[in-house]
Every structure is written in C-alpha cells, then in structure tokens.
Amino acid sequence: MAKVEKKRLGKKHRQASTRPHKGKATKAEQLASGTRAATSPKARKEAAAKKSAAAAKARTRRQSPEFESKKVVEQSEHGRTTGAKGAVPRGAKATQRDIKEAAIERASARHAKPDSASQTAAEEQRPRTHLSALEDRETERAVAASLPLIEELQKPSAAIDAPLIAVCGRPNVGKSTLFNRLTGTRRSIVGDEPGITRDRIYGEIEWQSEYARIVDTGGVVPDDEALIPSEIYRQARVALDEADAIIMVVDGRTELAAPDLELARILLRSGKHIFLAVNKMDTVQITSDAENFRQLGFRDVFAISAEHNNGIGDLLDAVFETLPRPEVEAPEELEEVWEEEPDPNAPKPRKLRSHGEYDSKETKVAIIGRPNVGKSTLLNALTGTDRSIVSPIAGTTRDAVDELVERNGHGFRFVDTAGIRRKGKTTLMAEKLSVIMARKHLEAADVGLLIIDATEGVAALDANIGGYAHESGRSVIIVVNKWDLVTTHRTDGQPPADQKAYTEQVRHALKYLDYAPLLFISAAEGINVNSVFREVQKVARERRKRVTTGQMNRFLADVDFQRASVPMNKRVKIYYMTQAAVAPPTFVLFTDRDVKLHFGFERFLENQVREAFGFVGTPIWFKVKARNKKKTA
Numbered sequence: 001m002a003k004v005e006k007k008r009l010g011k012k013h014r015q016a017s018t019r020p021h022k023g024k025a026t027k028a029e030q031l032a033s034g035t036r037a038a039t040s041p042k043a044r045k046e047a048a049a050k051k052s053a054a055a056a057k058a059r060t061r062r063q064s065p066e067f068e069s070k071k072v073v074e075q076s077e078h079g080r081t082t083g084a085k086g087a088v089p090r091g092a093k094a095t096q097r098d099i100k101e102a103a104i105e106r107a108s109a110r111h112a113k114p115d116s117a118s119q120t121a122a123e124e125q126r127p128r129t130h131l132s133a134l135e136d137r138e139t140e141r142a143v144a145a146s147l148p149l150i151e152e153l154q155k156p157s158a159a160i161d162a163p164l165i166a167v168c169g170r171p172n173v174g175k176s177t178l179f180n181r182l183t184g185t186r187r188s189i190v191g192d193e194p195g196i197t198r199d200r201i202y203g204e205i206e207w208q209s210e211y212a213r214i215v216d217t218g219g220v221v222p223d224d225e226a227l228i229p230s231e232i233y234r235q236a237r238v239a240l241d242e243a244d245a246i247i248m249v250v251d252g253r254t255e256l257a258a259p260d261l262e263l264a265r266i267l268l269r270s271g272k273h274i275f276l277a278v279n280k281m282d283t284v285q286i287t288s289d290a291e292n293f294r295q296l297g298f299r300d301v302f303a304i305s306a307e308h309n310n311g312i313g314d315l316l317d318a319v320f321e322t323l324p325r326p327e328v329e330a331p332e333e334l335e336e337v338w339e340e341e342p343d344p345n346a347p348k349p350r351k352l353r354s355h356g357e358y359d360s361k362e363t364k365v366a367i368i369g370r371p372n373v374g375k376s377t378l379l380n381a382l383t384g385t386d387r388s389i390v391s392p393i394a395g396t397t398r399d400a401v402d403e404l405v406e407r408n409g410h411g412f413r414f415v416d417t418a419g420i421r422r423k424g425k426t427t428l429m430a431e432k433l434s435v436i437m438a439r440k441h442l443e444a445a446d447v448g449l450l451i452i453d454a455t456e457g458v459a460a461l462d463a464n465i466g467g468y469a470h471e472s473g474r475s476v477i478i479v480v481n482k483w484d485l486v487t488t489h490r491t492d493g494q495p496p497a498d499q500k501a502y503t504e505q506v507r508h509a510l511k512y513l514d515y516a517p518l519l520f521i522s523a524a525e526g527i528n529v530n531s532v533f534r535e536v537q538k539v540a541r542e543r544r545k546r547v548t549t550g551q552m553n554r555f556l557a558d559v560d561f562q563r564a565s566v567p568m569n570k571r572v573k574i575y576y577m578t579q580a581a582v583a584p585p586t587f588v589l590f591t592d593r594d595v596k597l598h599f600g601f602e603r604f605l606e607n608q609v610r611e612a613f614g615f616v617g618t619p620i621w622f623k624v625k626a627r628n629k630k631k632t633a
Helices: 002-014 027-033 041-058 065-070 077-082 096-111 117-124 137-153 175-183 227-242 258-268 287-296 312-322 375-383 429-444 460-471 499-509 530-543 549-558 599-613
Strands: 164-168 201-207 210-216 245-251 273-279 301-303 362-369 401-407 410-416 447-453 475-481 518-520 574-581 586-591 621-626
Touching: 164 175, 164 227, 175 201, 175 210, 175 245, 175 273, 175 312, 245 258, 245 312, 258 287, 273 287, 273 312, 287 301, 301 312, 362 375, 362 429, 362 460, 362 530, 375 401, 375 410, 375 447, 375 475, 375 530, 410 530, 429 460, 447 460, 447 530, 460 475, 475 499, 475 530, 499 518, 518 530, 549 574, 549 599, 599 621
Parallel strands: 164 210, 164 245, 245 273, 273 301, 362 410, 362 447, 447 475, 475 518, 586 621
Antiparallel strands: 201 210, 401 410, 574 586
8 A cells, every 4th residue: 555655646755845754644644533624725824824923923023113012011020929119919900090100110211220230130030911911801901092102202313302423434434334234224325435425314223222313424534625525524513513422433454544533633622422433343353453543542442343233232332321311201190081982973084194194294305306406505495504515516415315394384304315317327336326315215205396407408317307206106396496597697698588488398398297386496596495395385285185086976077078089999988986095196997998098088087187176296197997897908
C-alpha cells in the first residue's frame, strides 16, 4: 500500500515539505476518524482573517497611538494589599474618575525627573491592566471615555510649546542624515554633493515620551562672502538664535577645517548648551578618535554614526536632559457632567476622511513652477519673513520649505518647492531628488499655485507642470508673477502689456486649466499679494463642496445632451448620477453601457456641472457604472 501511495504522489513525495511525518496521521485519516473537522471555505477565510489581524496587532509599534490607546491604568501589587492611594482593591471595579486620575498621574510622571534609582525600579515593576482584563462592558466604556483625555495629554510638539534643537556644521558632514534619523523621515535631501541643504528644515522628534522640535541648517562657512553661502549662514544664525540646544556635527574621518574652528568659536560665545557629534564613526575601532575633537572646547563629545544609528541614544539622552521641560498644571477637580441623550431619530452627519470631508484646520498650498520664476519671493511675501533664500541663480531652492500663516482664523501652510526641470536638464543627483520631492509635496497639498514669469510668458514646461497638478486632482490657481516688469517698470521701451490680451494668451496655452482662477501679482513689490489668500480660501471651499443626489437628478433633467458634439455610437444614456466623493469632486454616472466617456461628451458634461454648481479652481472626475453590467465595445 505504501508503494502505491508513493507512486501516486510521484515527485512530491521526495520533497521534504510534503513527505509524511512518521507516527502522525494524515489529513485524510484525521477526517475519517473524526479528529479533524472539515472546514468550509468561508470558515477558512475567517480563520485566515483573524490570523492576519493578530499578526498586524503584534507588529504595532510600542510608541504608536494605537499602542498607547491600549494602555489603561497601572495597578500596583503593593497597593492592592496595603490599600495605597490610587490603587484599586482586588475584585473592585475601576470607576471613570479613578481611571482619569490615573491617566493624569501617568502623563504628569512623563515630565517629572525621577529622584532615585528605586523610584525607577518601582515604575518598571508595576503591572498594567489591559482592556480585555476588565470585568464588564460598563468599565470598558469608562476606559474608552478616558482615552481622549490621555491623547490630549500626549499631544505632539506641533500642538505644544516644545523646545527647539538646532543641527549645524560645515558642509557635507552628515547633518541632513542625522536630521532624517532623528525625525524618522526623509524630509531633508541627502547626497554626496556638498551644500545640498540651504534653507531651514523643521521637524519633530520624540524620545522617551518627550517631544521636541528640530531644525536642519545648511552647511555653514562663516568667512565665505558669496551670495548663496552668506544667505545659508544668515538662515543658520536665525535657527541658532531661537534654539534651546545646539548639536554641532563634524566629520570624524577628516581633520578639523577652518570652518569648524570658526563655527566653534561662534557657538561658544552663544552661551547655550552645545553638544559635539563626531559623525561617520561607523566602527568601534575608530570610536576613540572622537576624543581628538575636544580641542574645539566642548565638554560634551559623542561619537555617532547617523547612517548606522550608532551612538544616537546617548546623544539624545544628554540633549533632552538639558532641554526646558514644559510645566504641567495641576489637574482640576473632575465633576460629573450630565449630558442629554441624543435623539436616535436625528440624522447623523456622515463625514469620511478618505473623501476629504473632515474639518480641516489648515489648507496646504504648494507653490510650483519652473526655476527662477519667483516662488521663494512669493513665499517670503506671503509670510512676511525671509523664510526662504532668494537669489537670481536658478535652482537656489532644493529642499521644500514650508511655513504656516494664520489669516482670519484660518491656517494656510505654504510649501515652497524646488523649480521643476525637464529630466534631460537635471544632471546633479540633488536636482533630480529636488524635482521628485517637489512632485511629492504637490500630491500632498490641497491647492497648487502655478507661478508663471510674466516677462517670458507661458512655456511648454509650464503646461507640463500644470498637467501634474491637474492629473493628481489638486486645485490650481494660475499666478502671473513679475507683472510690474511688463507694465509700470518696463525698461525695454515697449508699451505696457494689456492684461486682457495676456489673459487670452494664458488661457489659450493652458486650455485644460480653464477652470483655474488667474491672478496678476508682483511678489517683489508686494502688489496684489493679499488676493492669493482670498482665492486660496475660495478654491479650498469649492474643493470640498457636495451636491445632493436630488439636485443632480434635477440638473440632469434640464441638460440638453443633444447639443454635445459626440458621435451617436459614443453616446450613453445617463439614468442618474451622484457625487461619491469630494476633494476633488467625483461623480458616478449610472448609464446603459459600460464604456469610457467620449472626450467631447465628458467636457460638455463638466461645463454643464460647473455652470450649475461652480467648483471653481478644482478638477472634476467622472466614473461610469453600467446598470446592466455588460461590457460593450
């Protein structure tokens, strides 16, 4: 029988994964004996889903909000027996007041420095109660009610007044690599070319449940009087002046250079906490060479490797030890608040984050365009500061520079991106990465400001850049910059440009952006800059507009589709349409055939929708869904 079974299995029997185990019954024998129950495909699918959910739960980071929400109340074994203050007796149910008080004590303990090693050991020995260990559903609801309070006490540095750490050093010593390592992002461009970072790049860092802000500066050469190096040094001085602690980075593989010595003298005169990070110490054998850099005059010297994450923990422990800690106010007495039960028959607002319907506290605006069209100048004019380096040299901006502006109770986060070039025109790796990052920031924004140089007109590259924003579903505002150079300040002897004629030229070159508003400004002179805020707010509001299905059906009844210049075999019959999502507005058409809409029919329908409902400055997407589900050619 074994020989017959072996012949039936064939080659699979010789594989270790399919060879039967000695002394173990096969699957067929288990089914025959009744020890193994036959599972249906549905049951196997449910078991596989539970297994994948358990695996995802095990992979949850210990510092993530999901893991923090699972921590409830710390209960001490000593407190259970002795009745210590704040402890819950064995068998008793935790009330909502006890849970909230324990949560406040835990949040306050994060900012309190431990007095002795015994206190730290006692903290480590405390067991924690999980939601699944509670006794009834009522207690679970009480714990769930306290979770928003815990999240409020654990706000990141964007919501609290967190201290600032500045990273500085001469070019090409690994500052951006260290910045990306500490923030856990790829916010700053890293490369072998010196002088890639030029502007100030801000980020957030968390270490041992404490938060801080961190800023990456460009390579500092104090004695260089050239335009861009002097601007980099000016930007770095702004970061150093507002920082609470400074990390100076040097290259441990090379000898000290003159910029290192000059920068060390400047930092020593600042009177702030300075930490010297000797970078690129990749192996243990060369770690001792970091002591040679004490001649710079710094007391705290750390041998690190930002690329391999060596020595970063010791550096952060020392830095956070000197940072000012935020004051934790004493919690007020929590009083019981009686709330009226909501009406079960009342309609509930349906807001989906994936559909862009959540309440947005700020509007992200990406400033895009060709190199040297005035993007950085516009950012400085909108923010009222010298946030970005401005120079007549094309390609000055490489890293995306963002700044938050409050106007009329609404936040605008403007992101200055690098000038987008053609692929054949980018030779340096830093330029290639800056173009990629510019497109990434455009896709993450709500509105894109397409900057056009009035002295050069609309180029083919401008049309390509506008196509990036249109295809990604971003709202677009066309901004013609340097308008004063072709009107009042024109020096070539030609008559001033006519705004109406110039508008026709722009509309003709950018036909697919006929829905985008057009502004004429001068960022350098501050002419008509305030109109940008008004148009951005209007476009962002139109972007999240929603039209009900009843309004759309009444709109369809009034549309004369016979006017659409579409061949008869390409026309479809629309039974009804509904808006499925916003940002950008997306409409689903229920038709008689599952075909792709003809270009002329789609443009006709889009124009009719805009004429009836607006949607200024934002693209409109259509999706076809056939009622009979039959695919036709």
